[in-house]
Amino acid sequence: MPSPEEANTSASPPATFKSFGLIEPLLEALEQLKFSTPTDIQREALPHALEGRDVIGVASTGSGKTAAFALPILQKLWEEPKGLFACILAPTRELAYQISQQFEALGAPIGVRCVVLVGGMDRIQQSIALAKRPHIIVATPGRLNDHLENTKGFSLRGLKFLVMDEADRLLDMDFGPVIDKILKVIPKERTTYLFSATMTTKVAKLQRASLSNPVRVEVSTKYSTVSTLLQYYLFIPLSQKDVHLIYLANSLAQNSMMVFTRTVHDAQRLSMILRTLGFPAVPLHGQLSQSQRLGALSKFKSGGRSILVATDVASRGLDIPSVDVVINFDIPTHSKDYIHRVGRTARAGRSGKSITLVTQYDVELIQRIEEVIGKQMELWPADMDEVALLRERVDEAGRLAATELRDNGINGGHGRKRRREEGGNRDDRDRDDDMVEAGMPASRKKGRKRT
Known part of the structure; x- marks a missing residue:
């Protein structure tokens, strides 16, 4: 198979969506959504996609990739409105819902019908929705394969478009075997788009197996953070992480914040501590039901809660426009x-801040991150007297949270026990339920307090 043709990025980019030749209903939808100027990935990908080419798009998170593949699909659907038209594969449930919402918003003027197929939701209701012949399916691979094998009358034989979004993440989550199954039951004569933040060897192999003479567009040659993001660190003893988080929440109270933790236990625990101390916080992690997770995201997006405490389930692909500060608790x-x-803030040209809590066990990790991003973080100025004044109240809130977690059967070892029982050979359909949470080498856990 020929190697992907490199797109010419030196040409003068078109100024507007209209210059791409998009139909009037799509231009109206773009105007209503206030998409006035194409992003870099849209400028590079859309002309080739609208010509009917397979496309490999390499772009960082928050770059406008969804519209880059949704617009050519919707334009072609307008020309040939026939049954099930496109399937988009996404690595997480939340990203699948977000992609579907954008398709529905952009395709509203032409009456597009979308169905989301993800784990954690009722299969029968999904089967009923599939029977109504949607135009677009957005799915996590495990649940899509489940319907292909078990839902009577459902197939992808007439599919015109296949999109693999966040392809590197799909493969990191070991969806490779189930994607191979899906590729075997869809037409070879189709248009395929593959979008990824990085071109790993796994992604390159997937590209060779699934795309035909693709054009490659790349708008982020270096894997880095944006220039409008101010990055800070706070060096603290491990035993004082909780109180320093509350100090930051207090001093940045007028901002919307996302706090990232490594474990479900800490996400739940910290959201309880924050709420006990009067901060409007909501947790987001893989042990919540799908409706709870969507509810948490909705509250945060609408401003009903100004602090979202999350595991890495929320770190990739989700477009939450109003995040002012990202705090890495772990x-x-x-x-x-x-x-x-940190890409959850400083999106689309806006400014933002990230603050990372660094303990005596994290120095090597932070140095590695600084080497990758090519810059050194600045020290966040902290008032130690204010921190000391908060200590007693935070410790009390921590004890209350620990008691509540024990009463509810949530403890720090829950995730490890489940992983031991599953042994790593999980059924494909259940991978939807296991959102990736970055592990930490055992040597770095030394001294961690367990409630």
């Missing part, structure tokens, strides 16, 4: 996870 083990976390 440092992720992988540098790219740090970049995705």
Whole structure:
């Protein structure tokens, strides 16, 4: 198979969506959504996609990738409105819902019908929705394959478009085997789009197996953070992480914040401590039901809650426009996870801040991250007298949270026990339920207090 043709990025980019030749209903939808100027990935990908080419798009999170593949699909659907038209594969449930919402918003003038197929939701209701012949399916691979194998009358034989969004993440989550199954039951004569933040060897292999003479567009040659993001660190003893988080929440109270933790236990525990101390916080993690997770996101997006305490389930792909500050309560083990976390703020040209809590066990991790992003973080100025004044109240709130967690059967070892029982060979359909949480080497857990 020929190697992907490199797109010419030196040409003068078109100024407007209209210059791409998009139909009037789509231009109206773009205007209503206040999409006035195409982003870099949209400028590079849309001309080739609208010509009917397979496209590999390499772009960082928050770059406008969804519209880059949704617009050509919707334009072609307008020309050939026939049954099930496109399938979009996404690595997480939340991203699947977000993609579907954008398709529905952009496709509202042409009456597009979307169905979301993800784990944690009722299969029968999904089967009923599939029977109504939607135009677009947005799915996590495990649940899509489940319907292909078990839902009578459902197939992808007439599919015109396949999109693999966040392809590197799909493969990191071991969806490779189930994607291979899906590729075997869809038409070879189709248009395929593959979007990824990085071009790993796994993604390159997937590209060779699934795309035909693709054009490659790349708008982020270096894996890095945006220039409008101010990045800080706070060096503290491990035993004082909770009180320093509350100090930051207090001093940044007028801002919307996302707090990232490594474990479900800490996400739940910290949201309880914050609420006990009067902060409007809501947790988001993989042990919540799907409706609870969507509810948490909705409250945060609408401003009903100004602090979202999350595991890495929320670090990738989700477009939450109003995040002012990202706080890394735990440092992720992988540098790219740090970049995705802090990418929740400073989006679309806006400014933002990230603050990372660094303990005596995290120095190597933070140095590795600084090497990858090519810059050193600045020290966040903290008033130690204010921190000391908060200590007693935070400790009391922590004891209350620990008691409540024990009463509800949630403890720090829950996730480890489940992983031991599952042994790593999980059924494909259940992978939807296991959102990736970055692990930490055992040597770095030394001294961690368990409630």
